[in-house]
Amino acid sequence: MSSPPDFPALNNTPIFSALSAFGKRIYLPKGIFYWAGKAKNAAINATIGDAKGAELNQYLDVQSTKSITFFVKNISELLGSKIDASTIASYAPIQGLAELRSKWKEWILEKTGLKAVANIQSLLSTPVVVAGVTNAIYFVVKLFISEGETVLIADKYWENYDTIIGLNIGGNVDVFNTFDPKTRHFDVAAMSKKVDEIGKKQGKVVLLLNFPNNPTGYAPSPAEMAKITDAIVKSADKLKKPVIVLVDDAYEGYVYDKNAEKKSLFAYLVDKHPMVIPVKLDGASKELLFYGGRVGFITFGFSSKWGVDLKKLDEDIVDKLSGAIRGTNSNGSHISQMIVLKMMENMAKSIENRQKVIDVLTDRFNVFVKAAANLNKPEKCIYFDPYNGGFFAFLNLPKDIPADKLATKLLDEQKLGVIPVQTKAGVNGIRIAYCSMPVADIGPALDKIAALLA
Numbered sequence: 001m002s003s004p005p006d007f008p009a010l011n012n013t014p015i016f017s018a019l020s021a022f023g024k025r026i027y028l029p030k031g032i033f034y035w036a037g038k039a040k041n042a043a044i045n046a047t048i049g050d051a052k053g054a055e056l057n058q059y060l061d062v063q064s065t066k067s068i069t070f071f072v073k074n075i076s077e078l079l080g081s082k083i084d085a086s087t088i089a090s091y092a093p094i095q096g097l098a099e100l101r102s103k104w105k106e107w108i109l110e111k112t113g114l115k116a117v118a119n120i121q122s123l124l125s126t127p128v129v130v131a132g133v134t135n136a137i138y139f140v141v142k143l144f145i146s147e148g149e150t151v152l153i154a155d156k157y158w159e160n161y162d163t164i165i166g167l168n169i170g171g172n173v174d175v176f177n178t179f180d181p182k183t184r185h186f187d188v189a190a191m192s193k194k195v196d197e198i199g200k201k202q203g204k205v206v207l208l209l210n211f212p213n214n215p216t217g218y219a220p221s222p223a224e225m226a227k228i229t230d231a232i233v234k235s236a237d238k239l240k241k242p243v244i245v246l247v248d249d250a251y252e253g254y255v256y257d258k259n260a261e262k263k264s265l266f267a268y269l270v271d272k273h274p275m276v277i278p279v280k281l282d283g284a285s286k287e288l289l290f291y292g293g294r295v296g297f298i299t300f301g302f303s304s305k306w307g308v309d310l311k312k313l314d315e316d317i318v319d320k321l322s323g324a325i326r327g328t329n330s331n332g333s334h335i336s337q338m339i340v341l342k343m344m345e346n347m348a349k350s351i352e353n354r355q356k357v358i359d360v361l362t363d364r365f366n367v368f369v370k371a372a373a374n375l376n377k378p379e380k381c382i383y384f385d386p387y388n389g390g391f392f393a394f395l396n397l398p399k400d401i402p403a404d405k406l407a408t409k410l411l412d413e414q415k416l417g418v419i420p421v422q423t424k425a426g427v428n429g430i431r432i433a434y435c436s437m438p439v440a441d442i443g444p445a446l447d448k449i450a451a452l453l454a
């Protein structure tokens with residue numbers, strides 16, 4: 001195994017001091033892919049372990065005389081005419097298809113409005129392709145969290161965070177109140193308090209935020225985004241320690257209320273403070289409605305104040321992530337990446353087609369909001385959290401109605417399936433996925449819930 005690079009740029013940024021034991025250790029050894037890349041134009045290339053050559057081109061209906069990775073002929077029929085089997089049968093690069101990575105970066109700049117910022121290209125790492133947003137969260141948490149270290153999350157969170165952070169990585173999950181009980185807005189003060197607390201105990205803070213949120217469906221307004229940003233910057237400035245903000249953008253683009261911010265928090269955080277390090281985690285699963293494609297991306301935001309060669313820093317980050325990928329998934333699905341790339345070659349059309357789905361979801365959202373209003377009984381501690389985006393709404397329940405009991409009763413007696421959410425921190429409620437209910441089912445579904453809560 002080749003020895004690790006010395007990461008000259010990364011070592012001189014606060015990212016380095018925030019790395020976990022794994023994060024410090026990992027790199028991509030100069031192995032088979034390295035030598036295969038070097039030998040690409042060699043007269044004879046006997047490097048990589050895929051069967052290839054030009055002998056079968058005619059039989060495989062490949063219109064070239066070039067050496068191709070052999071494939072089983074009927075794959076072509078399954079793919080149709082738009083994707084050439086000879087281009088997707090081979091392994092994809094460890095860090096993902098170069099063209100897809102570059103297109104996704106352009107897409108990030110466009111959808112976040114960052115495009116207008118001077119020198120922005122160098123302040124964003126080149127997105128690295130992973131197997132969905134789940135995989136992105138896993139790799140980045142692993143890069144920063146050693147066993148026993150803490151990730152801070154809002155108390156209403158996607159259940160899989162526990163599986164990733166706790167069960168897989170051995171980290172702790174600490175939480176703050178998602179909503180201020182009085183204002184019903186995102187509890188920025190609770191977040192700051194916990195960031196400061198953790199920052200005093202740990203050499204860094206790893207904060208994981210998700211908007212539009214699962215399970216509540218909450219998306220902050222631009223003013224709230226600005227407050228969250230200010231609070232993070234203030235804490236990082238005071239602590240003088242890196243604050244890594246993992247921005248889980250799984251539901252980016254799904255906002256149904258014109259007062260809510262469509263742009264990712266990532267856009268607010270990039271280059272705001274040298275100790276604030278935003279990492280954008282997004283993907284095709286929801287954003288391009290290609291859940292099964294397993295195409296996600298990891299993109300770091302850099303600080304212009306670090307005084308390092310940002311191109312080298314990008315290479316260092318990609319090297320670390322590539323080591324993590326090579327040792328687990330080896331590389332991502334070539335065909336899935338190709339499909340996403342083809343969708344992105346005409347992104348305007350893909351987004352226009354996606355709008356049809358957003359329109360349906362907006363209708364469902366509007367019907368849900370109206371029908372759900374009578375379920376709110378704050379005096380009985382039964383109430384929805386604020387929701388204006390994403391795929392869900394969250395109904396809080398009093399302690400004497402355990403969410404799992406209600407969910408079981410709803411299923412057994414009313415034939416309605418919902419997800420109960422109960423946490424050690426005291427969250428008790430049900431997540432209702434209105435994204436999967438036709439408009440006609442929404443009223444009856446909420447009536448069923450009301451009947452059991454009466």
Ligand SMILES: Cc1ncc(COP(=O)(O)O)c(C=O)c1O
Binds near residue numbers: 284286291
């Ligand atoms: C908040 C959140 N993050 C990440 C994911 C995972 O996305 P992916 O399917 O791309 O792994 C989900 C999916 O349910 C989610 O709700």
